[in-house]
Amino acid sequence: MRAQRARSRMSKPKNQRISNEFAAVREQVKARALDQARHVSWRRLAEAVDEANRWETFSLWLRAVVDAAKGVPPVVERELEPEFPDFWRVFSPRCGLP
Numbered sequence: 001m002r003a004q005r006a007r008s009r010m011s012k013p014k015n016q017r018i019s020n021e022f023a024a025v026r027e028q029v030k031a032r033a034l035d036q037a038r039h040v041s042w043r044r045l046a047e048a049v050d051e052a053n054r055w056e057t058f059s060l061w062l063r064a065v066v067d068a069a070k071g072v073p074p075v076v077e078r079e080l081e082p083e084f085p086d087f088w089r090v091f092s093p094r095c096g097l098p
Contacts, residue, residue, distance in 0.1 A: 037045075066072055072088065080087055 062076070065076060077088060
């Protein structure tokens with residue numbers, strides 16, 4: 001029991017040092033990200049956020065449709081193929097779709 005406590009006490013400074021190093025790196029990364037963000041216009045940022053939201057909405061909708069139909073309904077596949085050629089060929093195996 002004493003040996004276990006001794007090991008536990010001995011490892012704390014090392015863990016603490018590693019934790020401090022991670023915190024320092026995290027702060028450096030945060031500062032760099034904020035600096036880079038200052039170079040992006042608000043308009044461009046807003047457009048990127050809107051686009052990301054549209055894709056997220058589409059993704060959630062598609063997942064709900066596929067789950068409810070237990071597969072990709074043919075009408076959805078026909079509508080998406082002209083816009084996204086090879087979409088189903090590429091993503092079906094990754095998503096476990098037939």
